[in-house]
Amino acid sequence: MPQLTPIPSLDADQDRTMILNMGPQHPSTHGVLRVILEIDGETVVRIMPEIGYLHTGIEKTCEAKFYQQVVPLTDRIDYLCPLTNNLCYCLAVEKLLGLEIPPKAEWVRVLLNELTRINSHLVWLGTHALDIGAMTVFLYCFREREDILRLFEAVSGQRMMTSYFRIGGLALEPPLDFFARVRDFVRRFPAKIDEYENLLTANPIWLMRTKGVARLTAEDALALGASGPTLRASGVDFDLRRDLPYCAYDKFRFAVPVAEEGDVFARYICRVRELRESTRIVEQALAGMPEGAIKAEAPKVVLPDREKMKTQMEAMIYHFKIITEGFSVPAGEVYQAVESPRGEMGYYVVSDGTAKPYRVHMRSACLANLQTLPAMCEGRLIADVVAAIGSIDIVLGEIDR
Amino acid sequence: MNITQFILVAVVKIVLAIWLLLTAVAYTVWLERKLVGHIQNRWGPTRVGPFGLLQPLADGMKFIFKEDLTPPHVNKPLYIAAPMISLVFALTSIALIPVGGWVRVAGVNTPLEITEVNMGLLIILGITSLGVYGVALAGWSSNSKYSLLGGLRASAQMVSYEVALGLSLVGVLILAGSFNLREIVDAQSGTFWGVIPRWYIFRWPPQIVGFLIYLTAAYAETNRLPFDLPEAETELVAGYHTEYSSMKFAMFFMAEYANMITVACLASLLFLGGWHGPVAGPAIVRAVLPVFWFGLRVFGFLFLYIWVRGTLPRFRYDQLMAFGWKFLLPLAIANVIVTALIVALRS
Numbered sequence: 001m002p003q004l005t006p007i008p009s010l011d012a013d014q015d016r017t018m019i020l021n022m023g024p025q026h027p028s029t030h031g032v033l034r035v036i037l038e039i040d041g042e043t044v045v046r047i048m049p050e051i052g053y054l055h056t057g058i059e060k061t062c063e064a065k066f067y068q069q070v071v072p073l074t075d076r077i078d079y080l081c082p083l084t085n086n087l088c089y090c091l092a093v094e095k096l097l098g099l100e101i102p103p104k105a106e107w108v109r110v111l112l113n114e115l116t117r118i119n120s121h122l123v124w125l126g127t128h129a130l131d132i133g134a135m136t137v138f139l140y141c142f143r144e145r146e147d148i149l150r151l152f153e154a155v156s157g158q159r160m161m162t163s164y165f166r167i168g169g170l171a172l173e174p175p176l177d178f179f180a181r182v183r184d185f186v187r188r189f190p191a192k193i194d195e196y197e198n199l200l201t202a203n204p205i206w207l208m209r210t211k212g213v214a215r216l217t218a219e220d221a222l223a224l225g226a227s228g229p230t231l232r233a234s235g236v237d238f239d240l241r242r243d244l245p246y247c248a249y250d251k252f253r254f255a256v257p258v259a260e261e262g263d264v265f266a267r268y269i270c271r272v273r274e275l276r277e278s279t280r281i282v283e284q285a286l287a288g289m290p291e292g293a294i295k296a297e298a299p300k301v302v303l304p305d306r307e308k309m310k311t312q313m314e315a316m317i318y319h320f321k322i323i324t325e326g327f328s329v330p331a332g333e334v335y336q337a338v339e340s341p342r343g344e345m346g347y348y349v350v351s352d353g354t355a356k357p358y359r360v361h362m363r364s365a366c367l368a369n370l371q372t373l374p375a376m377c378e379g380r381l382i383a384d385v386v387a388a389i390g391s392i393d394i395v396l397g398e399i400d401r
Numbered sequence: 402m403n404i405t406q407f408i409l410v411a412v413v414k415i416v417l418a419i420w421l422l423l424t425a426v427a428y429t430v431w432l433e434r435k436l437v438g439h440i441q442n443r444w445g446p447t448r449v450g451p452f453g454l455l456q457p458l459a460d461g462m463k464f465i466f467k468e469d470l471t472p473p474h475v476n477k478p479l480y481i482a483a484p485m486i487s488l489v490f491a492l493t494s495i496a497l498i499p500v501g502g503w504v505r506v507a508g509v510n511t512p513l514e515i516t517e518v519n520m521g522l523l524i525i526l527g528i529t530s531l532g533v534y535g536v537a538l539a540g541w542s543s544n545s546k547y548s549l550l551g552g553l554r555a556s557a558q559m560v561s562y563e564v565a566l567g568l569s570l571v572g573v574l575i576l577a578g579s580f581n582l583r584e585i586v587d588a589q590s591g592t593f594w595g596v597i598p599r600w601y602i603f604r605w606p607p608q609i610v611g612f613l614i615y616l617t618a619a620y621a622e623t624n625r626l627p628f629d630l631p632e633a634e635t636e637l638v639a640g641y642h643t644e645y646s647s648m649k650f651a652m653f654f655m656a657e658y659a660n661m662i663t664v665a666c667l668a669s670l671l672f673l674g675g676w677h678g679p680v681a682g683p684a685i686v687r688a689v690l691p692v693f694w695f696g697l698r699v700f701g702f703l704f705l706y707i708w709v710r711g712t713l714p715r716f717r718y719d720q721l722m723a724f725g726w727k728f729l730l731p732l733a734i735a736n737v738i739v740t741a742l743i744v745a746l747r748s
Contacts, residue, residue: 020546028635042550042718131635133626133715139441205627205714382550383717386636 017045020382024053028131028386031396035373037385044385047377049370054400062360066326067093068167070360074347075161077362078398080120083112083152084340086165089360091246092336092347093167096329099298103290105169106248111182111285112155112164113247113338114278118189119148120341120393121271121278125196128268128390132209137199144192147185154178168302169295179286186282193275201269210265214376214388217262224375225368228343229274230392233259233266240339251288254281264391271393301327326355335363342366342393362401366394406509414515415496422495426658427457433707440711461651469647472543479542484645484652487535491659494528497521498666499583501676501692512583513692521582522574522671526567529622529663532656533559536631539653540641551640554718555624555631561725562621562628568733569614572740573601573671576608586675600674606743610736612672614729616705619664621725623657625706627713628721665702666695673698 020037023029032053038046058077062070074089075082087109094101126141149159155174156164164171200206216226221234231238239256241249257273259266295302303322304315321327331353337346343365350359369392376388431446431453438445446453471480498521501513518524533556540552577585591599601608621628632640642653669675678694680687716724 018546020550027638042554129714133629133635134713136437136441136711139443143442199712200714203714205716208720209714209717381718383630383636 016040022385028127029389030127030394033370033389033394033396033399035385035389037382039382042381042383044377044380044382047374047385049373051367051370051396051399054396056397056401058401059360059362062357064356066355067329067357068322068326070357071166072161072163075163076397077364077401078340078342078345078366078395079160080123080395081116081341082160082162083116083164084120084338084345086163087113087247088336088338088340088345088347089349090165090167091338092334092349093329094296095334095336096332096349096351097167097298097301098330099168099296099301101169101296102293103248104292105294105296107285107289108170108174108294109165109247110249110252111282111289112152114281114285115148115151115182117278117341118275118282119145119152121275122148124271124341124390124393125268125275128387128393129200131386131390132206134199134203134206137196140192140196140199144189151178151181151185154181166295166302168298169293173294179289182282183286186279186286189279190276193272193279197272201272207265209383209387210268210391211263212261213264213384214380214391215262216372216376220375221262221372224371226343226372227365227368228339228341228393229257229267229270230343230369230372232257233270234262235260240337240344244337246336246338252281252284254284264387267391267393328353328355329357337363340365342395342398343369345398362398364398364401366392366396367399370394370399410509410511411515414511418495418515419492422492422659422662423655425662426655427461429658429661429703430460430654431457432703433710436704436707437711440708464648464651467647469649472545472644474544475644476542476544479538480644481649483535483539483542484642484649484656485535486538487532487656488652488659490528490532490535491656491663494525494663495659495666497525497582498663498670499586499675500666500695501688504688514583517581517583520580522570522580522585522667525663525667526563526570529660530559530563532660533563535653535656536641539645543641543644545644547637547639547643548641551631551637551643554637555641558621558624558628558630558721558725561722562618562729565614565725565729565733566618566622568730568737569611569618570671571733571737572606572608572611575737575740575744576601576604576606582670582675586670586677589674590677598674598677600672602672606740608672608736608740610732611740612668614733614736615668615672618725618729619668620706620709621721623660623664625657625661626710627715629715630718630721661703661706662699665699665706668702669695669698 017038017040020039021034022037023034024032029035034050034053036048036050037044056076058073062073065073070089071086074085077085122141122145126138129137152162153159155178156162156171216230216234218234218236221231221236227238235258237256237258242256254277257270257277259270299318304319308315309319329351331351333348333350335346335348337344344363345365346363348361348363349357352358373388373392377385434456435445435453446456449455449459471477496515497518499512499514499517503510503512536555536559537552540548540555543549573585574580577588579585589600593599597603602612624631632642637643642650645653676691676695678691680690
């Protein structure tokens with residue numbers, strides 16, 4: 001268990017070391033992370049990540065909104081996987097309400113979640129490669145990401161801030177050609193993964209930069225609360241999709257990539273394999289997509305269809321009530337966790353029986369993962385710190401909330 | 402040739418060479434942006450002029466009009482001198498590089514280089530090594546931590562790879578028996594059996610190893626990917642020129658590209674037969690074709706530079722040092738010994 005050091009005083013050992021402020025404005029701190037390094041030449045003696053530069057107060061804002069109004073806020077937590085956050089929040093509230101979700105909605109949720117995972121991993125892969133100097137991979141990744149964003153736009157009208165999942169189901173029926181377009185994408189995508197791997201996995205310089213660099217042992221990873229690929233790359237086989245299934249994940253067959261080494265390369269290869277596994281899950285979701293409703297049968301919670309609202313008195317009353325005064329949720333508390341691209345994303349929702357949540361706490365995967373940085377980097381070089389930060393895949397919006 | 406003629410010819414050649422070099426620098430930047438763009442599924446510059454051909458002009462204008470900021474914490478004299486040192490030495494070395502044979506213009510016979518020196522190669526190597534002062538001083542005088550680290554990296558890297566670079570040329574020197582670039586090039590004229598050109602990389606003992614060492618060390622000398630550690634933007638923000646702006650930054654930028662061109666010229670002269678190539682046709686074409694062949698080789702080199710930049714990630718500092726001292730240097734020494742032995746046994 002590594003010792004968590006306090007913030008180094010700014011007059012470090014005058015004779016030997018110096019303090020280097022990496023960030024909050026720095027090209028490879030992925031947003032506004034500040035890393036305080038105490039360095040001896042190029043060797044890092046101590047390292048201290050400092051967060052809080054992207055604090056938005058979203059958790060607090062949630063307490064002033066109706067339950068359904070919180071969904072768009074969850075998009076803004078983690079701008080690389082908005083749908084995962086939408087899903088996690090909806091699942092938590094649905095658990096409090098005891099809602100039964102129709103199978104089609106669940107399958108579409110799984111499908112979109114895996115596309116989100118691919119989307120997020122593509123951004124990670126591109127920026128990580130860029131950090132290590134391979135700038136071309138970045139643009140290749142963004143080319144495929146563009147395809148996924150177009151799919152999101154088709155389904156929700158938004159490229160990034162989707163807010164497509166609603167408490168009780170989905171916002172809209174997916175457009176007619178949507179599944180065909182997804183099918184076309186997953187047919188093309190594996191060849192693109194090969195292309196990235198050609199540029200990186202087979203590249204000796206890439207291997208030199210990543211293998212054996214920034215090791216994290218399984219004990220440290222567990223003790224510091226790491227999750228997701230950061231944990232699995234250290235040899236701990238844990239994936240919420242398989243071990244604590246939500247939505248319809250128990251109906252899918254997929255492998256959970258695990259690596260033993262715990263270095264930057266292990267984290268890289270885990271995520272690249274996850275890209276392939278996610279593609280498989282999307283294929284299965286397309287093949288077995290059930291027919292039926294996309295919203296739960298709960299008129300007091302779920303907004304009625306547009307047509308019903310215009311033709312039926314009751315539907316219009318419900319619509320008016322939900323929009324103007326929200327819906328009350330039985331008092332209680334719930335914790336729901338999902339496997340986000342970065343690890344265990346959890347929503348802890350407390351209800352006092354009114355239409356607004358009493359408290360929404362987000363268990364951020366990145367916050368815990370970022371804590372592993374000192375364990376990885378102390379005693380290594382500055383260039384390794386950059387590689388390590390990239391390999392944890394942090395999103396500062398999620399850390400600071 | 403009287404003294405007036407001599408001075409006139411010299412001035413004309415200096416102006417021409419500097420103009421040519423600066424234009425080449427500008428269009429290498431354009432080429433880089435365009436090529437890397439196409440490698441990366443983008444278009445590169447397209448807006449200024451056809452195919453973005455006027456982009457270098459726009460870039461230059463932008464640099465001139467940017468605010469020339471001198472941070473208050475710098476060591477002013479050195480801070481101002483550093484970019485000048487870099488650029489001056491980068492431009493000076495072109496004076497000794499021949500780009501073709503002799504020409505006769507307006508009754509004056511003159512070689513296609515500013516001045517012909519017997520020790521040309523040694524002087525070029527000396528001048529390019531001086532360029533490291535610019536980088537080291539920039540890193541030190543900026544009084545900024547990132548600059549300092551960049552400056553340290555740059556000086557260590559350039560000094561280390563200088564050794565391998567110099568040694569990689571010794572094989573050719575043994576074969577040619579001269580430091581005079583013109584003589585080295587002339588020794589490579591003609592072909593074996595009318596097919597294979599008599600370039601030093603094809604000769605016995607083959608200098609292909611020396612050529613590859615030179616190529617690798619040249620990337621490190623000019624701070625280009627995969628050896629661009631002194632300015633590794635994702636680690637050191639911009640390395641030694643973090644605190645520079647406007648024309649001062651542009652000077653470093655131009656110096657880097659001028660160095661790339663010098664290194665490419667040297668490689669063409671020493672290993673690839675300089676300006677030799679098929680020549681035919683009327684007198685004017687005969688005069689211009691060698692320069693064209695030379696330019697083509699240099700272009701090929703620059704293309705390779707840019708291609709590599711679009712493909713490879715960056716080394717780490719310790720790996721770079723280990724690669725230079727433990728791999729390139731022994732290999733270069735082995736190449737020298739083998740070449741010398743073969744030449745000695747043959748004679």
